Amino acid sequence: MVSYMKKSLESIIGHDNFGLLPPAEYLAELPRHEDTEVDDCTGCLDPCTEHKEYPPYFNIETDFPILGSVKPYGRHIIIATGCSDWVKKIEEEQGTFAYSLSKAESDSTQSKPWKNMVTNSSLVSVHSTLTDGCDVLVLPDNILVANVTVDKANEFYQLFVQTDLPTQPMDIDLISNDSRLGQMKIFKNPYKKLILLCSHKKRDKKCGITAPILAQEFDHVLREKDISDHDAAVVMVSHVGGHKFAGNVICYINDGTRGIWYGRVKSCHVHIIVEETIINGKIVKDIYRGAMDNSFEKQVKKSFLKW
Known part of the structure; x- marks a missing residue:
């Protein structure tokens, strides 16, 4: 019954509802690899041995589409x-x-x-x-x-x-x-950019598992690129909605006026988030959940999945 409901929801929403994406000029152009063992989104081998993985018992929800899963907020x-x-x-x-x-x-x-x-x-x-x-x-x-x-x-x-x-x-x-x-x-606001990680374990243990691992990797990549805490602060936050999509990451850029939400984030995604979103202001489409209202012109303010 649950599986049927998921499939029904997917047929209504659709994995490719591009009307929920920001304008094309904001989307990162990621390289495509002919090697099937290389992930086009992260650029890492599958499985990756360079970045820390989540525990074997951690189950990432992949049945629900994440695009459009951010409830509108101003x-x-x-x-x-x-x-x-x-x-x-x-x-x-x-x-x-x-x-x-x-x-x-x-x-x-x-x-x-x-x-x-x-x-x-x-x-x-x-x-x-x-x-x-x-x-x-x-x-x-x-x-x-x-x-x-x-x-x-x-x-x-x-x-x-x-x-x-x-x-x-x-x-x-x-x-x-x-x-x-x-x-x-x-x-x-003393922070030029913010990287918020949902770490609310008492709300959902998945967020308590993913946030520390992601924080460690974000700290590593930011130091590697000589980006200070005031240039991009990594901050743990309470429940943001959609714990089924853990790890959940919100990036605030453009002097806090643009809020970009990512879901199902793994440590392998961190370097591309820093490079494309924090540095270049672009969106990584494959893990994009949605955005704060008015983040983009002609943005569709619509959410299919409730918090």
Whole structure:
């Protein structure tokens, strides 16, 4: 029955629904190999002996198409916690900013035509000076808000979440004069590019297995190419949806305005992601899940698979 449902879904969606891809000029042109033992996407031999593999018991879901599996969203809120795993549902853990922000959103009488995505992250709050404050990244606004506390969740929501999506770089000096900020401080996002890895083991153990292996390989490739942490930061994050597609990777480039999602990522894919996406700003089609709203012109904002 499950197999029949998968096949039925595939027949509706189709593996080659190219209308969900970004414009052709954004797609990476990867070399094609006549040798059947060489993977066209990764360039590695199959099986690969150079890159670390996932454990033998790890089963990568291949029945569902990944293209179009990203639920549309307009803004991503990334909370610095210094951890790489969290309770199963971060919005239900009382006393945390994720919980307070979720409550602020549910209490709000205003709604927007897009979804806001909230994740915890392994980032450490280096800009906050309050003992109970944390750093929060806001994309595509491309800002970092410091000294964010639980009791300021409503003000944070009003200032940075329910506002219209930006069409130009934020005027930090202007918004810094808003009295609702209190002790919150605004900075430009210190990371030129972000590589987010879902590591939420308590939500799904697959993400807890894939993220550390991918992080090690990303660190290796970035160092090899002399790319610093501020040029491209590798960050563990909580549940992003689609754990069946682990390893899940989100790359934010173009000053945080373009969010590119990859699924079924193996360590063999890392070098091509760094070269084509982080450096060249291109999309690796074979592992592409979708993108943040407004990442590309004429982007189809459609998701077939729910979170």
